[in-house]
Amino acid sequence: SQKIEQNSEALNIQEGKTATLTCNYTNYSPAYLQWYRQDPGRGPVFLLLIRENEKEKRKERLKVTFDTTLKQSLFHITASQPADSATYLCALGAGNNRKLIWGLGTSLAVNP
Amino acid sequence: NAGVMQNPRHLVRRRGQEARLRCSPMKGHSHVYWYRQLPEEGLKFMVYLQKENIIDESGMPKERFSAEFPKEGPSILRIQQVVRGDSAAYFCASSPRTGEGKLGYNEQFFGPGTRLTVL
Numbered sequence: 001s002q003k004i005e006q007n008s009e010a011l012n013i014q015e016g017k018t019a020t021l022t023c024n025y026t027n028y029s030p031a032y033l034q035w036y037r038q039d040p041g042r043g044p045v046f047l048l049l050i051r052e053n054e055k056e057k058r059k060e061r062l063k064v065t066f067d068t069t070l071k072q073s074l075f076h077i078t079a080s081q082p083a084d085s086a087t088y089l090c091a092l093g094a095g096n097n098r099k100l101i102w103g104l105g106t107s108l109a110v111n112p
Numbered sequence: 113n114a115g116v117m118q119n120p121r122h123l124v125r126r127r128g129q130e131a132r133l134r135c136s137p138m139k140g141h142s143h144v145y146w147y148r149q150l151p152e153e154g155l156k157f158m159v160y161l162q163k164e165n166i167i168d169e170s171g172m173p174k175e176r177f178s179a180e181f182p183k184e185g186p187s188i189l190r191i192q193q194v195v196r197g198d199s200a201a202y203f204c205a206s207s208p209r210t211g212e213g214k215l216g217y218n219e220q221f222f223g224p225g226t227r228l229t230v231l
Contacts, residue, residue, distance in 0.1 A: 102156075
């Protein structure tokens with residue numbers, strides 16, 4: 001069955017460092033992958049989308065890579081700030097089916 | 113442009129009652145998705161609807177749960193005869209009709225959620 005895995009343990013880093021979150025998948029061939037941020041008590045907020053034919057995407061301090069051979073996406077936040085503390089979710093989509101398959105999320109805490 | 117709206121934000125029901133959750137998508141969006149999220153768990157897809165059509169309800173329990181997205185008005189997720197296990201946060205998301213290129217790469221815009229508590 002299709003499976004998505006994200007770092008199950010919370011990630012704690014120091015302010016100013018780069019946070020790297022991992023999203024691995026099996027038994028799936030996504031056409032694209034999305035990353036979302038979710039704060040406690042709120043709905044997820046879209047951050048970035050990367051297509052299967054793209055290796056890397058950037059947006060301000062965010063960078064996403066997508067390796068379809070390794071079946072892995074990495075999500076980087078450079079120069080991290082305490083305000084970046086949240087849970088980050090990856091979601092995979094395929095073809096014309098708009099249904100997304102979601103990971104469980106990784107909790108990130110950036111300490112001042 | 114108002115975001116996705118959900119109401120009520122909090123809903124308390126006793127076992128056996130009906131829960132009705134409403135979702136108004138963003139203006140111009142014709143695709144609606146319902147998700148359920150439990151503490152310490154990820155988002156679980158329930159149903160995907162377009163106006164007047166259910167496209168994919170593979171994540172929705174066959175009994176007691178139903179969803180609609182009428183031509184006019186909000187999308188409704190209805191849970192009949194609620195049980196304690198139905199207590200969760202229910203999120204609605206919407207996306208526009210067309211996306212980039214030929215395929216639907218659209219990001220989903222989420223509402224604030226409805227937190228259902230069944231006593």
